[in-house]
Amino acid sequence: xxxxxxxxxxxxxxxxxxxxxxxxxxxxxxxxxxxxxxxxxxxxxxxxxxxxxxxxxxxxxxxxxxxxxxxxxxxxxxxxxxxxxxxxxxxxxxxxxxxxxxxxxxxxxxxxxxxxxxxxxxxxxxxxxxxxxxxxxxxxxxxxxxxxxxxxxxxxxxxxxxxxxxxxxxxxxxxxxxxxxxxxxxxxxxxxxxxxxxxxxxxxxxxxxxxxxxxxxxxxxxxxxxxxxxxxxxxxxxxxxxxxxxxxxxxxxxxxxxxxxxxxxxxxxxxxxxxxxxxxxxxxxxxxxxxxxxxxxxxxxxxxxxxxxxxxxxxxxxxxxxxxxxxxxxxxxxxxxxxxxxxxxxxxxxxxxxxxxxxxxxxxxxxxxxxxxxxxxxxxxxxxxxxxxxxxxxxxxxxxxxxxxxxxxxxxxxxxxxxxxxxxxxxxxxxxxxxxxxxxxxxxxxxxxxxxxxxxxxxxxxxxxxxxxxxxxxxxxxxxxxxxxxxxxxxxxxxxxxxxxxxxxxxxxxxxxxxxxxxxxxxxxxxxxxxxxxxxxxxxxxxxxxxxxxxxxxxxxxxxxxxxxxxxxxxxxxxxxxxxxxxxxxxxxxxxxxxxxxxxxxxxxxxxxxxxxxxxxxxxxxxxxxxxxxxxxxxxxxxxxxxxxxxxxxxxxxxxxxxxxxxxxxxxxxxxxxxxxxxxxxxxxxxxxxxxxxxxxxxxxxxxxxxxxxxxxxxxxxxxxxxxxxxxxxxxxxxxxx
Numbered sequence: 001x002x003x004x005x006x007x008x009x010x011x012x013x014x015x016x017x018x019x020x021x022x023x024x025x026x027x028x029x030x031x032x033x034x035x036x037x038x039x040x041x042x043x044x045x046x047x048x049x050x051x052x053x054x055x056x057x058x059x060x061x062x063x064x065x066x067x068x069x070x071x072x073x074x075x076x077x078x079x080x081x082x083x084x085x086x087x088x089x090x091x092x093x094x095x096x097x098x099x100x101x102x103x104x105x106x107x108x109x110x111x112x113x114x115x116x117x118x119x120x121x122x123x124x125x126x127x128x129x130x131x132x133x134x135x136x137x138x139x140x141x142x143x144x145x146x147x148x149x150x151x152x153x154x155x156x157x158x159x160x161x162x163x164x165x166x167x168x169x170x171x172x173x174x175x176x177x178x179x180x181x182x183x184x185x186x187x188x189x190x191x192x193x194x195x196x197x198x199x200x201x202x203x204x205x206x207x208x209x210x211x212x213x214x215x216x217x218x219x220x221x222x223x224x225x226x227x228x229x230x231x232x233x234x235x236x237x238x239x240x241x242x243x244x245x246x247x248x249x250x251x252x253x254x255x256x257x258x259x260x261x262x263x264x265x266x267x268x269x270x271x272x273x274x275x276x277x278x279x280x281x282x283x284x285x286x287x288x289x290x291x292x293x294x295x296x297x298x299x300x301x302x303x304x305x306x307x308x309x310x311x312x313x314x315x316x317x318x319x320x321x322x323x324x325x326x327x328x329x330x331x332x333x334x335x336x337x338x339x340x341x342x343x344x345x346x347x348x349x350x351x352x353x354x355x356x357x358x359x360x361x362x363x364x365x366x367x368x369x370x371x372x373x374x375x376x377x378x379x380x381x382x383x384x385x386x387x388x389x390x391x392x393x394x395x396x397x398x399x400x401x402x403x404x405x406x407x408x409x410x411x412x413x414x415x416x417x418x419x420x421x422x423x424x425x426x427x428x429x430x431x432x433x434x435x436x437x438x439x440x441x442x443x444x445x446x447x448x449x450x451x452x453x454x455x456x457x458x459x460x461x462x463x464x465x466x467x468x469x470x471x472x473x474x475x476x477x478x479x480x481x482x483x484x485x486x487x488x489x490x491x492x493x494x495x496x497x498x499x500x501x502x503x504x505x506x507x508x509x510x511x512x513x514x515x516x517x518x519x520x521x522x523x524x525x526x527x528x529x530x531x532x533x534x535x536x537x538x539x540x541x542x543x544x545x546x547x548x549x550x551x552x553x554x555x556x557x558x559x560x561x562x563x564x565x566x567x568x569x570x571x572x573x574x575x576x577x578x579x580x581x582x583x584x585x586x587x588x589x590x591x592x593x594x595x596x597x598x599x600x601x602x603x604x605x606x607x608x609x610x611x612x613x614x615x616x617x618x619x620x621x622x623x624x625x626x627x628x629x630x631x632x633x634x635x636x637x638x639x640x641x642x643x644x645x646x647x648x649x650x651x652x653x654x655x656x657x658x659x660x661x662x663x664x665x666x667x668x669x670x671x672x673x674x675x676x677x678x679x680x681x682x683x684x685x686x687x688x689x690x691x692x693x694x695x696x697x698x699x700x701x702x703x704x705x706x707x708x709x710x711x712x713x714x715x716x717x718x719x720x721x722x723x724x725x726x727x728x729x730x731x732x733x734x735x736x737x738x
Contacts, residue, residue: 020048020188020204022221025073025080033168035157037071037082045071045082048204051192055201056545057209058507059498063088068192068202074227079171083110085192087164092196094585095130096620097628097661101148103127103135105199105549106588106620110167111191113139113218116176117344118184119390120215122318124176127193128156128169131628132664138317141213142419142433149307149314153707174236177318178228180275182346187218195582199549210456210495212421212429232274239738240267240708244285250727267312279340281312281355285733286334305479306330316342319349320386323435325448325469326399326415328479332382333361347390354383363476366469366483368520368534369564369602379406382477395419399437403476411441411476415448429456439473446473446483461493461510471523484523485534490515499544506544512555514539520565533569536560539576550581557597563605570607572598588618588630601640601649604685608648610640630659642682652676666703671696695719708737 023045025031031039049069053062065088073080085108087093095107103109111127125146126136134156137148155170178186194200205217242265250257268280305324308314313329319342320327332338338355361376381404388397397417404410415437423429430453437448452465471484494511516537522530541555554577562569574597581590592615599610619631634655642648653675660668673696680689700714712733719726 020070020072020190020219020221021046022072022074022227024226025075031073031075031080031168031170033080033155033157033170035159035166035168037084037166037168041073042071042082045073047071048190051190051202051204052206053200054191054203054207056198056507056547057498058198058505058547062202063197063200066192066194066197066200066202070190070204072188072221076230078173079114079176081112081167081169081171081190083167083169083190083192085110085164085166087194089196090160090162090164092585093130093160093165094195095133096622097131097626097664097667098129098133098620098630099659099661099667100133100151101135101137102588102630103129103133104588105193105201106195106582106585107193108165108195109135109193110169111189111193112169112171113189113191113215114171114176115187115215115218116178116183117318117346118187118220120187120213120218121390121395122321123187123189123215123218124150124152126152126154126156126169126171127191128158128167130158130160130165132156132158138314139215140318140321141215142321144213144215147308147314147317149309149311150317151311151707173227173231174234174271177277177316177342177344178232178274179344179346180232180273183228184346185220188221189215189218195549196585198547199582208458210429210458210461212431212454212456228274235273236269236271238267238269238708240269240735241265241738242267242285242733242735245732246729248727248729250725252725252727254724269315275344277315277342279312279315279338279342281335281338283336284310284312284338286310312338312340315340316351319344319351319388321388321397322386322399322417323450324479325450325475326413326417326435326437326478327384327386327401328477331361331364331403331477331479332357333376334358336379348388349390350385350387352383352385354381356381364479364481365474366480367526368482368484368518368528368532369562371481380404380410380476381406384477393420393422401475401477409442411439411474413437413439413475413477427457430454431456437473437475439475441472441474441476444472444474446470448473448475448480459495461491461495463489463491465489468521471521471526471528482518484521484526484528486519486521488515488517493543504546506546508543508545510543512539512541512543512553514541514555528565532562532565533560534562536569541576548581548583550579550583552579553577557595561600563600563602567605570598570600572600572607574598574611586619586621588620589616590618591616599638599640601682603679604640604648604682604687606682606684608641608643608682610638610647612636612638626663628661630657630661632657642680642684644681644683646680647678648680648682650676650678665705666701669698669700669702671698671700673697691722693720693722695721708735710735 025041047069051068067086069084071082093108107129109127109129113123113125115123121141123139136152139146152175157168159166190204192202205219207217245262247260265283270278308329335355335357340353342351357380363374365372383402385400399415401413417435419433421431433452435450439446447470449468455462467487469483492513496509499506499509518534520532538558539555543553545551557574559572560569561572576595578593594613596611598607614636617633621629637652639647639650655673658670675694678691696718698716702712704710714731716729
């Protein structure tokens, strides 16, 4: 339990075991965020240094030379953290200029996680490396996943010293979301990464290895009541106008087209008081949202989801807390305007949004064996209302969703959900999640049901999930790639701890067994019989972690798949394995996933030898004058061989991304991305041969004055050389936050 700002709150503890104590600073002079910790306010603040080793789990004691202390100041408008990190080998510390949200365990960093609601269900976080680069976002305990989309106006300063480094991090209270009154104590978790010590990760609480979430052991910070009372009525208003000027040239089907356009957009973010936040977007330009890396569909035809990167949709993600089938913001492709309101109380929360989406987006309609994609020919209005109530270990929620098409027609969805989490007397942790929805689309009804349970202990991690999607269920504001099916997933994981095999020290070792099955539901309108196996997977395997931040997993796939209604249930046995490692200081990550064996060619309804290989390699090099160069390489290839000794189907994509960082404020980005897909004679089905190729090249320069104020200029060249189509665009964009 962490006390308030008075040292006498825990007199029986020595300084080393004392909790992180918030210290209220009323000094009128501004605090310079330079990382020096030389102001008088820091001398008066109590220090915390009770850190615990979370990784690697190698059984070795914590190195005493890696001492870390943290102090926390509460100012009138911000929380300020002061960190002092000692290191007996400062020459081996890693941390250079990098992209925002790319601060990972290959770098020295300090991470700060804050839950101002106090329920431990979500936390805002930031990680700051030695060059002052930030990774920030929101972490939800429900799925134990981090969303790196949100960017907070956090200031940080770092000073590298002869025996380590010191850091200051300023977090404005205007960007911390908390209830107006009656809330629980705020909670904080601090972490420190030391990559040269075999990927060491220190945390400010003894995290259990079987914890259901990284947020399970956030520690309370008392003494915040006066701060909350002082700022809960303070109003905050942000106006973020943007100007986009674009020129395009295109050639398609032998015709040439040129256009020039200048557009104004505006984002408005307002907080009249602590528990209410309002957001609006008018004519936003999303053309320079980071290009999604190419991912092969292989020989399948089921749509895949993409992460959200647009700020308007990321606000209040902690209140939304919905799975993809219930809400998927990328269904809104090109809005002309959008409005959103969010309310937070001590034990409840709600958010509502409505957007007018212009025509041209994709509409997904799921079926048992495919995802049908059609063009949205008319403007639509996407609306969502979400409410949640949370108690001790229990959460109840409701949603109402509508997609209304201009001129008539649309889709309506109502839903309820429940989450429960508890720990038994034996220390076993359990979690249960249930979601139920009902839809009505152009007169046809449909239903959706999802249930999941998790059982976690020191020696076991087990999950079971069932999902039933009725043939008539449609959610145009969600992501439903298949319908008319029942899914069953079960995973058993036996945690065996440390092992040594063939001279290799494995810090963690697990045995795995997975079961996955999809069966059809009867659909009279499509003539689809029920209880037909679409896919069945039996996957025994292992997973282990070793030195140099290395992980490896492998599974034997005793799988069977069916390509279409009434088709053959094919044997698709294969070997699956993957790895990730950081072997050298200049390597941010080398990772791969490989499948080799019998592969199903869906269009041909046949099986042949083949596979799917994905490789990623990230490199980072510090340069002269403090510059830095980042290189990311991504390659993906999927193929199925025919009977004539060649690939009957092949899908290949690669991406090469180079980022030259000149200062923390300006950078150059070069992106080259190619995709190829081809079908050839397989010697059996006589399908028509085809060949597609797409080429993307882009260049972007961006200068950031400070958060919310930037200027960028970009050039994009895209072409389909086999059919002679090509488009070029030059874009200038200015954003200015008032």
